[in-house]
Amino acid sequence: xxxxxxxxxxxxxxxxxxxxxxxxxxxxxxxxxxxxxxxxxxxxxxxxxxxxxxxxxxxxxxxxxxxxxxxxxxxxxxxxxxxxxxxxxxxxxxxxxxxxxxxxxxxxxxxxxxxxxxxxxxxxxxxxxxxxxxxxxxxxxxxxxxxxxxxxxxxxxxxxxxxxxxxxxxxxxxxxxxxxxxxxxxxxxxxxxxxxxxxxxxxxxxx
Amino acid sequence: xxxxxxxxxxxxxxxxxxxxxxxxxxxxxxxxxxxxxxxxxxxxxxxxxxxxxxxxxxxxxxxxxxxxxxxxxxxxxxxxxxxxxxxxxxxxxxxxxxxxxxxxxxxxxxxxxxxxxxxxxxxxxxxxxxxxxxxxxxxxxxxxxxxxxxxxxxxxxxxxxxxxxxxxxxxxxxxxxxxxxxxxxxxxxxxxxxxxxxx
Numbered sequence: 001x002x003x004x005x006x007x008x009x010x011x012x013x014x015x016x017x018x019x020x021x022x023x024x025x026x027x028x029x030x031x032x033x034x035x036x037x038x039x040x041x042x043x044x045x046x047x048x049x050x051x052x053x054x055x056x057x058x059x060x061x062x063x064x065x066x067x068x069x070x071x072x073x074x075x076x077x078x079x080x081x082x083x084x085x086x087x088x089x090x091x092x093x094x095x096x097x098x099x100x101x102x103x104x105x106x107x108x109x110x111x112x113x114x115x116x117x118x119x120x121x122x123x124x125x126x127x128x129x130x131x132x133x134x135x136x137x138x139x140x141x142x143x144x145x146x147x148x149x150x151x152x153x154x155x156x157x158x159x160x161x162x163x164x165x166x167x168x169x170x171x172x173x174x175x176x177x178x179x180x181x182x183x184x185x186x187x188x189x190x191x192x193x194x195x196x197x198x199x200x201x202x203x204x205x206x207x
Numbered sequence: 208x209x210x211x212x213x214x215x216x217x218x219x220x221x222x223x224x225x226x227x228x229x230x231x232x233x234x235x236x237x238x239x240x241x242x243x244x245x246x247x248x249x250x251x252x253x254x255x256x257x258x259x260x261x262x263x264x265x266x267x268x269x270x271x272x273x274x275x276x277x278x279x280x281x282x283x284x285x286x287x288x289x290x291x292x293x294x295x296x297x298x299x300x301x302x303x304x305x306x307x308x309x310x311x312x313x314x315x316x317x318x319x320x321x322x323x324x325x326x327x328x329x330x331x332x333x334x335x336x337x338x339x340x341x342x343x344x345x346x347x348x349x350x351x352x353x354x355x356x357x358x359x360x361x362x363x364x365x366x367x368x369x370x371x372x373x374x375x376x377x378x379x380x381x382x383x384x385x386x387x388x389x390x391x392x393x394x395x396x397x398x399x400x401x402x403x404x405x406x
Binding site: 005006008009010012013014015017034069071073076078079080084085088089092094096097100101104105133134136137140141144147150151153154155157158160161162164166192193194196197 | 213214215218219220221222223224232233234235236237290293295297298301302337338341344348349351352354355356358359360361362363364365366367369372373377378381382384385388
C-alpha cells in the first residue's frame, strides 16, 4: 500500500500506470499500451529545456521588437508585430479577443520560459521547495495556453489571403518567430511532467 | 491490477492515490476532482456555453471589410466559401477544418464522454475514451487559427481607404474556444481513467 508514488508514472494519453525505471542516457520510456512517450533521461531533458529557454527568451524578445511582416498595398505600408496586433484589437474595443490573444501568444509563452529559469535557480540553490512545486504546476498549465505555434500557422494563412492584393516582405522577427516556435515545440513543450518531478526529487532530496 | 488505485493530476502530472472523494494533488495541491456529479455539471455548463457562442460566432460576421466606403461582412462559412471560389482550396480547407470542423468535433467528443461515462464498458473501450479525451485536448487550441488570422488582417490592413476590422463573431468565437477548453478541463479524470490497466 505504501509504494512510493514517485516511482510510478501514468500515461497522459491512455492513463495506464507504469513503474518507473532509471533510463540510460538518451533513452526514452514509452507507454506499453499506446506507445506515448512517458519520460526520457531526466537530467538531460531538464537541462536541455533550461538552456533552450534562454535561447527562446532572446528569440521571443526579438520577435516582439521588430516587424514580423511588412505589407504594402498601393502607396500604403503597414507592419505586423505582436504588440501592435494586441494594441489594434484594444483600440477597436475588442477587449475580450485582445486579452485572450495577449495571454496565449505573449503572457503564457513568457510564463513558460521564466518558470523553467526560476525552477533551475531554485533547485540549484535548493531553496523554496514548496514554491518550486507551484512553479512546476504553473508551468504545466501555462504550457497548455501558449499558442505561438498556432499563431505562426495563422500568419501563413493570413499571407495567402493577402497575396492577391498586397506586396509582402518578411521582417527580422519572422525568422526569430520561426526559430522560437521550433525551440518551443522541440524543447520546452515536449518535456514530460514526470521528468520535472523526478528532477525535482533528485534536486531537493537526492532521490 | 492497480488501475484504479492511482490517478494522474491533470495540472502537474503527479501520481496520486485515487479516492472516491475530493483529492488534492500531493505535489501541486490543486483539486483533482470534487464530487464527480458536481464536475459533470461544470463540464456540461461550459459545453452549453461554448455551443451558444459557436452559434453566435457563425451567425455574426467575424471580419468586416471597409473598402472605399463600401462595407462588406464575412461570416466564418462565408469566408470559407469566398476562399474556395477564389481558388484558394488549401486555405479554405484549413479554415474550414480549424473553425468549423474542429469545434464541432470537440463538442461531440466531450458530449460522448459526458453521456457515456456511466455505461459499463470493457477495458479497451475505456482506454479508447481516454485517448479521445487526450485528442480533444490536443486539437482544441487549433480553432484559434481564425481568430489570429482576423487579428493579423485587422492589424496590417488598416488604412484610410481600406480597412479590415474584427466582427462580433470574433469575440463569440474566441469565447467559444475558451469555454470548450474549460469544459474539457472540467471533466473529472476519474470518469475516463477507470479502464487503464497497470503494467
